[in-house]
Amino acid sequence: MREVDQYPCLEDDSEIRLREVIEGELEEARARAFSLIEAARHDDRGCLVTDTTKPRKVRFGGHQWDAYRFIYCVLNEQVAARDQVVRHRCHNRRCINPHHLELGSQADNKRDDWANWAYGVDPDFL
Numbered sequence: 777m778r779e780v781d782q783y784p785c786l787e788d789d790s791e792i793r794l795r796e797v798i799e800g801e802l803e804e805a806r807a808r809a810f811s812l813i814e815a816a817r818h819d820d821r822g823c824l825v826t827d828t829t830k831p832r833k834v835r836f837g838g839h840q841w842d843a844y845r846f847i848y849c850v851l852n853e854q855v856a857a858r859d860q861v862v863r864h865r866c867h868n869r870r871c872i873n874p875h876h877l878e879l880g881s882q883a884d885n886k887r888d889d890w891a892n893w894a895y896g897v898d899p900d901f902l
C-alpha cells in the first residue's frame with residue numbers, strides 16, 4: 777500500500793521537504809500536527825475547523841503547507857505526490873480532522889464535487 781520508497785521524478789519542492797520531514801523530523805511534525813488539531817474547534821458535523829476563513833497554513837521546517845495536507849501526510853507518514861490531492865470527505869476545506877481526509881487524484885476530487893452537488897454529502901461518509 778505505501779509506496780514511499782519509490783522516488784517519482786515529478787516532485788515539487790514541497791514534496792521533497794515533506795519527505796525530509798517524514799523521514800527526519802517526524803516526531804516534531806506529529807507534535808505540530810496534534811497541536812493544530814487541539815487548537816481547532818469541533819462543529820456539529822464532526823469537523824475540526826480552524827478560526828480562519830481560508831484553509832489554514834502551517835509553517836514547519838522553513839516551509840509552508842496547507843494544514844490539512846500537512847496533517848494528513850505527517851499522521852499517515854505518506855508523501856502526497858504532485859498529482860495527488862488530500863480530499864475532504866466532508867467537503868469542508870477548513871476542516872483538519874484526519875478522519876475526514878483521504879488521499880486521491882484530482883479526478884477523484886472532481887468526482888467528489890459532482891457527487892456532492894448531485895446528492896449532497898457522500899452517503900458512505902456519514
Ligand SMILES: [Zn+2]
Pocket residue numbers: 822823824866867868871872873876
Ligand atoms: Zn470535516
